Amino acid sequence: MGDPKARTSDATDAELIASWQRGDQRAATALVERHAQALARFAASLGERDGVDELVQDTFVRAFHSLDAFRADSSLRTWLFTICKRLVLDRKRAERRRRDGVELDEAHAVVGFDALDGMVAEETAQRVQDAVDRLTPLQKQVFTLRVTEGMPYNEIAQVVESTEGACRVHYHNAMKAIKEYLSDD
Amino acid sequence: MIECLDLAKRDRLPEYAHGRLGAAEAEAVRAHVAGCAVCAADLAALETSRLVLSARAPRVDVAAIAAAVTAATAAPTRPALSVARGAASAAPIAKPVAKPAARRTGWASRPWLAAAASILIVVSVSLPLVQSAGRVNGAPVDSASLAPAPGGGTDPVAVEPAAPAPAAAVATGVPVGDGFAELSTDDLSTLLAELEQVEATIATEPASMRKPIVDTPEVR
Ligand SMILES: [Zn+2]
Numbered sequence: 001m002g003d004p005k006a007r008t009s010d011a012t013d014a015e016l017i018a019s020w021q022r023g024d025q026r027a028a029t030a031l032v033e034r035h036a037q038a039l040a041r042f043a044a045s046l047g048e049r050d051g052v053d054e055l056v057q058d059t060f061v062r063a064f065h066s067l068d069a070f071r072a073d074s075s076l077r078t079w080l081f082t083i084c085k086r087l088v089l090d091r092k093r094a095e096r097r098r099r100d101g102v103e104l105d106e107a108h109a110v111v112g113f114d115a116l117d118g119m120v121a122e123e124t125a126q127r128v129q130d131a132v133d134r135l136t137p138l139q140k141q142v143f144t145l146r147v148t149e150g151m152p153y154n155e156i157a158q159v160v161e162s163t164e165g166a167c168r169v170h171y172h173n174a175m176k177a178i179k180e181y182l183s184d185d
Numbered sequence: 186m187i188e189c190l191d192l193a194k195r196d197r198l199p200e201y202a203h204g205r206l207g208a209a210e211a212e213a214v215r216a217h218v219a220g221c222a223v224c225a226a227d228l229a230a231l232e233t234s235r236l237v238l239s240a241r242a243p244r245v246d247v248a249a250i251a252a253a254v255t256a257a258t259a260a261p262t263r264p265a266l267s268v269a270r271g272a273a274s275a276a277p278i279a280k281p282v283a284k285p286a287a288r289r290t291g292w293a294s295r296p297w298l299a300a301a302a303s304i305l306i307v308v309s310v311s312l313p314l315v316q317s318a319g320r321v322n323g324a325p326v327d328s329a330s331l332a333p334a335p336g337g338g339t340d341p342v343a344v345e346p347a348a349p350a351p352a353a354a355v356a357t358g359v360p361v362g363d364g365f366a367e368l369s370t371d372d373l374s375t376l377l378a379e380l381e382q383v384e385a386t387i388a389t390e391p392a393s394m395r396k397p398i399v400d401t402p403e404v405r
Contacts, residue, residue, distance in 0.1 A: 025255040032251035041242040052243040057250045057257075064258040120236050128237040147235050148242075150203030168196075179230045 013076040017067060032060055035077060038149050039084050045144035046088045046137075055091070059084040074158075081145070081159040124182065131181035135174050142167045143174035189223040198228050202235065 008016065008030035019027035039056045048055060062083050063070070070079050120128075132140060141160050145151040146167075153164040153171075160167065189195045194217040200206050201214045218224045 025259060028255045028258060029251040032254050033247050036245050036247045036250055037242075040245045041239060044238070044242040049243060053245045053250060056245050057253050060250065060254040061257045064254065120233055120240075124233060125237045125240075128234050129241065132234070132238065143234070144238060146199050147202075147231055148238050150199045150205055152200075175227055175230060178234055179226055182230055182233070183226075 017076065021067070028064060031076070035080055039080060041148045042081055042084060042144060043088060045140050046085065048088055055084065055087055058087055075155055078155045078158050085159060127181045128178065131178045135177060138162065139170045139174040142170040146171050187222050189221050191217055191221070195224050195227060198224060198231055202228060202231050
């Protein structure tokens with residue numbers, strides 16, 4: 001069997017799923033470690049800033065509980081992102097009901113960060129954030145998945161429930177807007 | 186107006202930036218970018234956006250989530266064929282997300298990320314970590330469980346060479362547009378190389394899963 005640690009880090013998602021289904025909980029841990037932070041980035045693009053740990057956790061629990069419906073020839077990542085998005089939509093619906101129709105502008109509820117620590121000038125970072133905040137929700141999702149995850153259009157299309165062609169257009173429109181913001185003096 | 190004359194290469198810039206192209210294609214994209222102002226600007230914006238969006242995304246406690254997930258899915262319904270080895274240590278943690286002390290997932294070994302994370306952690310520890318406990322099985326959510334099995338696609342973008350380009354190649358020779366004067370190429374290279382390391386497993390793994398996708402080109 002060899003070193004289990006090396007084995008899980010080298011294994012594909014499909015292999016880890018198979019291991020987990022055979023009862024190896026470390027395979028589930030490896031899958032979480034592999035995809036959790038990417039899901040958090042996507043959640044942020046959906047406007048989620050609070051309770052993201054919980055959201056990511058729920059995403060995995062739901063995914064693992066419904067693995068029977070997961071097609072092994074597809075990407076687990078796509079499956080996870082799809083579930084995550086649906087959880088966020090459900091959350092938003094519940095929140096909206098609770099607030100009786102009063103919607104927050106989540107994009108502008110985001111607090112300021114200085115996390116890039118001089119690597120990207122704060123002004124540049126703020127311009128990127130401003131530009132991203134002004135994208136349509138779909139543009140923002142597509143752009144984030146393409147840029148932060150390098151996800152191909154066919155997977156993005158599944159996650160955002162659109163077509164590859166539409167996703168391409170959303171990405172390029174988003175990129176155009178970002179570039180305009182960045183070059184704007 | 187300047188236009189890109191090779192849209193296929195422009196389309197591959199995200200894969201290029203993530204180091205997911207084979208050596209030959211990566212070199213072809215690099216050469217194209219060196220002579221195409223549109224793609225150079227795209228790539229610069231892409232890299233800056235990636236850094237900003239990644240740094241500003243909430244940091245999750247991966248270890249705690251993993252523990253919670255394994256506890257929640259530790260398998261009454263699964264045929265546990267080989268749980269003897271080490272499984273006991275993973276299973277019995279009941280409320281792991283409520284343990285901020287576990288919030289270390291290797292960032293300390295990556296100096297700039299650690300620096301970024303130290304600030305993010307200040308922000309993120311105020312996130313309602315503690316609220317999460319006990320909600321594992323009780324999320325008031327229905328549609329997620331009905332998520333359709335993801336379909337595949339024939340998009341050539343999905344067919345990726347096995348060998349990712351070295352992370353260091355990401356920013357090499359890339360003209361940086363006016364809007365990025367603050368970010369030196371060295372900084373960018375360093376940052377992106379770090380990002381590639383962090384995401385190395387993500388970067389290499391999904392390609393192998395996408396290879397067999399040959400069915401319907403679109404979801405609907
Ligand atoms: Zn070009």
